Amino acid sequence: MTTIFKSYDLWDLVQYGYELPKTKIDALEKDLTEKQAATLKRNRMNDARALGIIQGVVSDTISPRIANEETAKGAWEVLQQDYRGDTKMRKVILQSLRRDFEYTRMRENELLKDYFFRLFDVVNKMKTYGEELPNERVV
Known part of the structure; x- marks a missing residue:
């Protein structure tokens, strides 16, 4: 928006x-x-x-x-x-999203495009909640 x-x-x-x-x-x-x-x-x-x-x-x-x-x-x-949400709620949500980001791995029998979709979904949510996430880190 x-x-x-x-x-x-x-x-x-x-x-x-x-x-x-x-x-x-x-x-x-x-x-x-x-x-x-x-x-x-x-x-x-x-x-x-x-x-x-x-x-x-x-x-x-x-x-x-x-x-x-x-x-x-x-x-x-x-x-x-x-x-x-308020500041405390954003911090909790961001902490959960950071964990998801760090531990996201490609599953066996998963297509690469599906893996990227899952990964970028987490990245976009993190950015929505105010996380500064450079492209180098995503790569």
């Missing part, structure tokens, strides 16, 4: 969000300069686009978890928490 957001130049908006001016929403149009109003409008449109992308790609079972989120950043944080 980060690739999709980056291709639409929305990644920073999803990752960091955007700030609303300190004025009340109803009085927004009166208190903002023309440039500020245009920036706010563009940020709202991009945020809605990013939120629409998130809502469009998640499954029906996950959709209720982000249904109440009004910003892309909020929805992204919910998804990160659900899939990556």
Whole structure:
């Protein structure tokens, strides 16, 4: 999903969000300069686009978890928490994946492509949980 957001130049908006001016929403149009109003409008449109992308790609079972989120950043944080967990949980999962990575061996009568599929599945999961894994180590 980060690739999709980056291709639409929305990644920073999803990752960091955007700030609303300190004025009340109803009085927004009166208190903002023309440039500020245009920036706010563009940020709202991009945020809605990013939120629409998130809502469009998640499954029906996950959709209720982000249904109440009004910003892309909020929805992204919910998804990160659900899939990556908190720091302690990530460490436990990474430890298990590291063990799987170290002890993955090709089975007898296993095709090479099947072995690579299993190995890269573990590698991709490790990267998902934040592991820095250079290609040299995988080889």
